[in-house]
Amino acid sequence: MNPAHDEHHLRAQGAQQRFVLPADARQVILVRHGSSTGATTHVVELGELTISNPPLTEDGERQAEAVARALEREAITAITVTPLQRTQQTAAPLARVAGIAPQCIENLREVHLGDWEHSFYDHATAGHPLVSRMFVEESWDVIPNAESSMHFAERVRRGLGEVCAIVDAGETAVVFSHAATIAEICRQATGSRSFAFMATENASISRLIIGRNGEWKLRSFNEVAHLLV
Template identity: 35%
Template sequence: MRLLLIRHGQIPPNARDVLDTRVPGPPLTELGERQAQALPDALHGEDITALFASTLVRTQLTARPLARKLGLEIRVRDGIREITAGEFEGESGHSGRGLRYMEIAFSWAAGQVTRRMPGGEDGVEMLGRYDAVVEEASALGADVVAFLSHGAAIRTWTAARADNVDVEFAASHPLENTGVVVLEGSPQDGWKALSWAGAVVSATGPDAGSGPTGRPVE
């Protein structure tokens, strides 16, 4: 199966560099709406036959233009929502507490899955819920599946599950709004990342580029 992990379009907290992981969360900014509208053309050539989005409204809004273009239903699943920030909710992503949020998340990908986000979930819970949706998608028998998900969740799950993406790479390569990580494999045989935000992933890792819409985070 080819699995496209797509970060949602921009929301106001992204523009302010603030952690916001609560459900249902805010809608897209004007830029985020343009990013969502650009997504079908950016993914032209991908024969997507199943489309999933998280329970946060921003992923569903980002998925809508793609769903209309492809004539697909949006399967909403809580398992692919963002990593719960807990006590770090509302913190700047570049503050000490915001950086600790990502440090804990990446520690799960490194195997420290019993560590708990203060006031939130642990790695067993987060990776388990994401795995469950991946397994559901795989069971559909679709060749290409797209997930509209979230930056920290995508980077953490990919570092934990893709054989050729390690924590160091995922930590040093943020995923911009509507950036895409493309993987190939299955829950049974494992996963290999093919590209990260448009750059080919090799054994040594790529130089990540911009998101598929070519629009940076503002």
């Protein structure tokens, strides 16, 4: 066999090459936080908002270590978290091995659930009709006093703008965030229906490419193979 000839033959046949980040694009690796505790008395005050702030479970801590192992060889130049401790705890192992201090981007925190901020899962478990309506209409607006879907979408887009401001073209940032936030980013990148990407799993990895002209392209969604080893 002639390796040089074989390589030339594959190129001639149009064989797909492995992805290489274009020099004029940025890669944003989106990581959902690890498994966190349910009902909690932990909260954080952000302006006029009181936000539920549960810590990771022991399983969540193991997931965080798995994320670090999965990403430790990536050419990462920035790590971001939200004001909520579950993202900070999930980011900690990767920040340690990469030697990068995480930066906090408040705009990429979870959607605020208004009157249900501390009781959403109780309502969901009880089968509250507004939960079903929320998923049918694919809108946060049906929850009493929740952050509007429009405001949430605008906030998330501003947050990604903040990420782009701290990484140069050709570089990669790892963004530790939340299920609804990652789903909203994926929705905007693909033009999908509102809740199409709400299946984001704990400690999953998704990859977004932001091009020279600011266009968003979703490269992968909900990678979880690193959690199976």
